[in-house]
Amino acid sequence: MKKYVVKRLLQLIPILLVITFLSFGMMRLAGSDAVMQKMENTGMVVSEEVMDKARAELGLDKPFLTQYFVWLGNLLKGDMGTSYISGKEVFPTFISKLPATLLLTVVSILLTIIISVPLGVLAAVKQNRFTDYLIRVCSFIGNSMPNFFVALLLMYFFAIRMKVFPVIATEVSIKSVALPSFTLAIAMSAKYLRQVRAAVLDELSKDYVIGAKARGVRFSVTLWKSVLRACLVTILTLLTLSIGSLLGGTAIVESIFLWDGVGKLAVDAINMRDYPMIQAYVMWMAIIYVCVNLITDLSYRVLDPRIRLGGEKA
Amino acid sequence: MKEILSYQSVEVCFNGKAVIHDNSFALHEGEILGIVGESGSGKSTLLKAAMGLIGNGGMVTKGDIWFEGKDIPDLPEGELRQIRGEKIGMIFQDAGASLCPIRTIGEQIYESMCAHRKISKAEAKEKALELFEKLNFKDGERIWDSYSFELSGGMNQRVGIVLAMLMQPQILLADEPTSALDVAVQRQVVQEMLQLREIFGTAIILVTHDIGVVSAMADTVLVLKDGHIVEYGEAAKILNNPEKEYTQKLLAAVPKLRRA
Numbered sequence: 001m002k003k004y005v006v007k008r009l010l011q012l013i014p015i016l017l018v019i020t021f022l023s024f025g026m027m028r029l030a031g032s033d034a035v036m037q038k039m040e041n042t043g044m045v046v047s048e049e050v051m052d053k054a055r056a057e058l059g060l061d062k063p064f065l066t067q068y069f070v071w072l073g074n075l076l077k078g079d080m081g082t083s084y085i086s087g088k089e090v091f092p093t094f095i096s097k098l099p100a101t102l103l104l105t106v107v108s109i110l111l112t113i114i115i116s117v118p119l120g121v122l123a124a125v126k127q128n129r130f131t132d133y134l135i136r137v138c139s140f141i142g143n144s145m146p147n148f149f150v151a152l153l154l155m156y157f158f159a160i161r162m163k164v165f166p167v168i169a170t171e172v173s174i175k176s177v178a179l180p181s182f183t184l185a186i187a188m189s190a191k192y193l194r195q196v197r198a199a200v201l202d203e204l205s206k207d208y209v210i211g212a213k214a215r216g217v218r219f220s221v222t223l224w225k226s227v228l229r230a231c232l233v234t235i236l237t238l239l240t241l242s243i244g245s246l247l248g249g250t251a252i253v254e255s256i257f258l259w260d261g262v263g264k265l266a267v268d269a270i271n272m273r274d275y276p277m278i279q280a281y282v283m284w285m286a287i288i289y290v291c292v293n294l295i296t297d298l299s300y301r302v303l304d305p306r307i308r309l310g311g312e313k314a
Numbered sequence: 315m316k317e318i319l320s321y322q323s324v325e326v327c328f329n330g331k332a333v334i335h336d337n338s339f340a341l342h343e344g345e346i347l348g349i350v351g352e353s354g355s356g357k358s359t360l361l362k363a364a365m366g367l368i369g370n371g372g373m374v375t376k377g378d379i380w381f382e383g384k385d386i387p388d389l390p391e392g393e394l395r396q397i398r399g400e401k402i403g404m405i406f407q408d409a410g411a412s413l414c415p416i417r418t419i420g421e422q423i424y425e426s427m428c429a430h431r432k433i434s435k436a437e438a439k440e441k442a443l444e445l446f447e448k449l450n451f452k453d454g455e456r457i458w459d460s461y462s463f464e465l466s467g468g469m470n471q472r473v474g475i476v477l478a479m480l481m482q483p484q485i486l487l488a489d490e491p492t493s494a495l496d497v498a499v500q501r502q503v504v505q506e507m508l509q510l511r512e513i514f515g516t517a518i519i520l521v522t523h524d525i526g527v528v529s530a531m532a533d534t535v536l537v538l539k540d541g542h543i544v545e546y547g548e549a550a551k552i553l554n555n556p557e558k559e560y561t562q563k564l565l566a567a568v569p570k571l572r573r574a
Contacts, residue, residue, distance in 0.1 A: 207406070207412050211411075214399065214404040215404075215426040215477060215478075216397075216398040216400055217399075217426055217429045225417070225421075230414070230415075305416055306415060309461070
């Protein structure tokens with residue numbers, strides 16, 4: 001088990017190397033660079049000489065491979081560089097945006113679980129009855145509405161009409177996280193409750209449900225102790241995929257609510273060709289996905305004895 | 315002997331189409347009744363009807379199934395639940411599949427016993443291990459902590475028998491209990507079921523297409539074809555001197571293997 005975790009974490013090293021190299025390369029293919037973007041934004045007309053000088057200062061005049069290895073060498077020394085745009089250090093800037101993203105992720109995942117699991121189970125148990133149809137219609141509507149539209153609706157009703165929540169998040173607090181996380185949770189719940197419903201229906205059709213019934217076990221007991229436990233693997237897989245992408249930030253929702261997270265930071269960095277910042281973001285994403293997948297794989301072993309015992313025998 | 319389960323003119327329909335027609339027969343105390351017939355003749359449906367387990371789209375549309383003065387098809391779910399497991403036990407063709415794969419057998423034994431009476435986990439385990447021992451299981455302790463996927467098909471089937479007999483029901487319904495097993499294990503399971511009758515006086519309805527198992531166990535035999543009873547009576551008489559042509563054909567269809 002320990003060996004397995006260490007092995008998986010060691011795999012992170014080649015993954016990070018490949019990913020940072022690719023993102024480094026692709027940003028160079030994008031055409032313009034940080035210096036050009038900066039000049040364009042300020043609206044000044046400057047001579048090629050000034051631009052070349054600026055490039056030389058940032059090291060952008062050197063060959064691509066040299067740039068990459070300089071960056072990599074600094075990284076190994078613990079220096080992620082400074083932002084080309086703000087001139088501030090990348091690492092503290094990036095870290096300062098994390099609490100907002102983490103809070104948004106945790107709250108919206110919790111909301112998604114609270115909404116989608118009970119409704120999905122209810123729809124499965126009441127299959128093809130009124131409750132099921134109603135839940136499925138709601139899910140269909142939730143699925144069809146784009147994020148920004150849901151965000152605007154929520155803003156209109158809860159922030160402008162009822163004045164319960166702030167329109168714009170001025171601080172990272174539970175009150176200001178409510179609307180952005182609801183926006184995300186509505187779309188995710190609409191999608192997941194269908195998956196939960198399908199997973200529960202699949203389990204309910206298995207022979208052990210009839211077996212338990214024939215032994216006189218209450219349906220509710222079978223549902224809670226066997227069926228839902230068996231569905232946890234499916235639900236967990238879905239949630240971890242979402243956790244991964246949420247931790248990467250949600251650019252649209254973050255922009256609408258002016259939520260100061262890493263998603264907005266990343267989009268700004270890409271627009272301005274702020275290479276060091278982009279590299280930091282890409283590394284963060286890679287680390288998240290590897291870790292989240294690792295945690296998921298480990299929890300499969302806890303949840304499903306077939307995986308746990310099968311793994312031990314092998 | 316006293317009648318304990320009585321089918322009277324039972325008709326079962328699936329989505330409006332009758333699959334069991336006007337079946338009447340009875341099970342007596344300590345009797346072993348074998349129901350034989352081809353696949354699709356309605357044997358299992360007949361059995362499940364006695365537990366209210368027919369399932370989606372199917373229901374008893376005519377007749378009564380009397381048990382302890384109650385008509386089973388008319389009983390509400392709550393009352394049926396009290397009968398299932400406690401008074402009528404069931405063994406499935408694939409006992410392994412009738413157990414939840416992600417929970418230990420012990421957990422499910424405990425859960426089944428809890429469904430009928432207040433009992434602590436330790437008491438449940440003691441009772442189950444006692445029953446395991448009575449049925450000549452050597453390592454009950456290990457089975458208690460095992461998952462169904464860790465046991466062989468034969469072992470699972472024997473666990474299925476223990477599960478069905480936990481509450482010592484008067485009646486055991488066995489749906490093709492030996493069909494998925496190899497011959498050596500088949501013999502063992504047959505012997506165990508016979509033992510149940512000796513120890514507990516359990517009456518058994520045995521559904522199978524294996525004439526050999528029926529002749530080894532049954533006191534009475536019922537031959538079913540397309541939901542109709544073809545012949546019903548004493549096992550020795552039907553198996554040795556069948557009156558109806560269909561029964562003769564069915565018995566003749568038993569493969570007799572000989573060395574060339």
